[in-house]
Amino acid sequence: MSILDSDSFRAIADLAYRESGLTLVAEKTSMIQSRLRHRLRALNLADFDSYSKLIQSEAGRDERKKLISALTTNVSHFFREKHHFDILVNQILATKWAALRQGGRLRIWSAGCSNGQEAFSIAMSLLEKVPEVAHLDVKILATDIDPIVVQFAENSIYPERLVGGVPKALLQDYFVKHETIHETSYEAKPILRDMIRFKELNLLGHWPMKRKFDAVFCRNVVIYFDQATQDDLWPRFHDSLLPNGYLFLGHSERMPSPTDIGFLAAGPTSYRRRN
Ligand SMILES: C[S@@+](CC[C@H](N)C(=O)[O-])C[C@H]1O[C@@H](n2cnc3c(N)ncnc32)[C@H](O)[C@@H]1O
Incomplete structure (x- = not known):
């Protein structure tokens, strides 16, 4: 199972910040790793290094959107804070x-x-x-x-x-x-x-x-x-x-x-x- 190394984490965090404002802290590495594992599987990539290279490349345009989708927290409920x-x-x-x-x-x-x-x-x-x-x-x-x-x-x-x-x-x-x-x-x-x-x-x-x-x-x-x-x-x-x-x-x-x-x-x- 691929591990999110610190260089790949940095590349992903920098991109998420630039694209969406999301601030990812190193303490959340394991959560981010588990949110992104299904992207590696979907793309048939062996490790996070290949993934971070993809999202930084021209060919990674669509994947950058999927990355942001995977990183956002979408919890909500009806009549929250009434x-x-x-x-x-x-x-x-x-x-x-x-x-x-x-x-x-x-x-x-x-x-x-x-x-x-x-x-x-x-x-x-x-x-x-x-x-x-x-x-x-x-x-x-x-x-x-x-x-x-x-x-x-x-x-x-x-x-x-x-x-x-x-x-x-x-x-x-x-x-x-x-x-x-x-x-x-x-x-x-x-x-x-x-x-x-x-x-x-x-x-x-x-x-x-x-x-x-x-x-x-x-x-x-x-x-x-x-x-x-x-x-x-x-x-x-x-x-x-x-x-x-x-x-x-x-x-x-x-x-x-x-x-x-x-x-x-x-x-x-x-x-x-x-x-
Ligand atoms: C926790 S939900 C909040 C939903 C709702 N406003 C509520 O209070 O229940 C946060 C939402 O903000 C969205 N979000 C995060 N960054 C964003 C950005 N840069 N532009 C627009 N929406 C963003 C996420 O996709 C997510 O759906």
């Missing part, structure tokens, strides 16, 4: 409601959406608060660097083990249950799917969106980035928000000096663009 969804409906939707009914728009971005649970939780929260949302100009953009999770989210079919966070009544209202002898799964209904557009997007690259957002959920993503990468992102999030728009981070993520960037603290790991 307090952000409360701010979404009680403050953002409530403030926007009058304008929305007169043809205005509400735009939310789930940045680092993983398998889509965050975006579907946003859609369900809005619909539960005001069902008319389905007929208004309310859209959620959900993006991730990892094409595998974006495809999964687009399919919108969740095995039973992944829907634990969805209250029974919501599961009934917003999902179709499929049962076979092998498994039970839940498929999001069009009323949810129609509100969301899933896209592949690297947060370190160009953001092609022209319009600004009322809220950005970027939760449990920057935790994998170093401080310099995080510091580059804060002003970009600021620019991507409308005045008074909200940025939500994960429970262990913090913006060190929000006021310097033009944000106000607005609740647990919640920031509001000042103007």
